[in-house]
Amino acid sequence: MSDSVVSRKSFKNELKNFSSDLKNPAVAYLISLQSVRSRQTMKSFLNTVAKILGCTSFKDCPWSELKRHHIQAIIEKLLAKGRSPATVNTYLAAIKGVMLEAWSMNLIDTDTYTHIRQVKSVKGYRVSRGRALSQYEIKQLFSVTNEDLSCKGTRDAAIIALLLGCGLRRAELVALNLNDIEHASKTLVVMGKGNKQRRSFMPPSSWNYLQKWLHDIRGEYSGPLFTRIRRYDDVTLERLSDQAVYHILQLRQKEAAIEPFAPHDLRRTFASMMLDNGEDIVTVKDAMGHASISTTQRYDRRGDERLQRASSKIIF
Structure with a gap:
């Protein structure tokens, strides 16, 4: 045949x-x-x-x-x-x-x-998992990436800076391309869940780390914003996977000698920092690309610290 x-x-x-x-x-x-x-x-x-x-x-x-x-x-x-x-x-x-x-x-x-x-949803809730990173832990993460003089150190610092400073999901981060950056306003055009686009405004620290990655390592060619780096600082054109970001964060956490955290905890940290800075819940919802305020409220980890402080004052 x-x-x-x-x-x-x-x-x-x-x-x-x-x-x-x-x-x-x-x-x-x-x-x-x-x-x-x-x-x-x-x-x-x-x-x-x-x-x-x-x-x-x-x-x-x-x-x-x-x-x-x-x-x-x-x-x-x-x-x-x-x-x-x-x-x-x-x-x-x-x-x-x-x-x-x-x-x-x-x-x-x-x-x-x-x-x-007509089958009804189940009522009730569970204590939310995850946590927000402390300022000390954030400082330690950037300390280890800044001390890493390889191309990976610069790339990983930019990754952490965008996850923390913009509250991005891993999938949103790795889907970014160079042309998603709007330089004049220092924003990212992010494709979120449900095929919904939003603009994410970068704080100065995130912008600076991103610029260092672009100017010193990646270059200005079109394509994925974050790419794989092989041995001997071989910077490829291959897009990073969200699983690769998970491993990067796991590695940097161990190097920083801080408590383990999930990648999504950086998003929780972003929400908690914005709320702690006095931003209203609607603004935080829009920044995170949430459809409802109730979803955003689950990301607020400030209450845990408040309850812990109150509990520590009880003497008997």
Whole structure:
């Protein structure tokens, strides 16, 4: 059999599999999500739901057979496993998204979808994880990057400066290109969640660290703002991944000899610093690209320190 015949046969099989996948409401739901990260997260959640239902993956789960009581049983199972209310509600949102697609594809009737849509979210909350870094810890992080005279030291200082000074998410940081910088206003055009753009104004420190990275190391060529650096200071044109940023921060944390922190803690630190400086919650919400004030409030870590100080004054 010739290569061309094999190629045509392979293409037909792939097309057939693709068409079959599109008939799956879970696949249709994942395709409808705009963010790659959201697709990955919800795919993982749907796989967990599928396993609860006794299936191997979301692709072989009989979504069109689910009823309201099935959804409620899944919620109870997740709560029994210790999932937080917020996490369970994310599972519920994913299931409802799949069932909306099932209804749109005429796989379930309107009554079934209406009953499932009326399943209520779980109430309650858990103490937020994460923390805000202290001024001492921030100083230590920049101390180790400034002492590193390699190209990585300059790059990593700029990365930390933008995460801290602009409150960027890792995915937002690595998606930045050179042409996203507006030099006149010293701002970044950031693509956030939900395909929503916002302008992020850089404080002087962030701007200075970024300029040092651009002028001394990276150069002014178009492309990714932050790139990989191989051994012997070989600066590449390859875009950094958000996982690479995670490892960079982990390395710098150990070098700085400070308590471990998650990359998102730098975003929490940004929110806490802005609020501590007297900025109103709406301004902080807009700066962080949040859709609601309630989300922004969860990033405020000032209350923890206030409660700790108050508790330390109790004598008995």
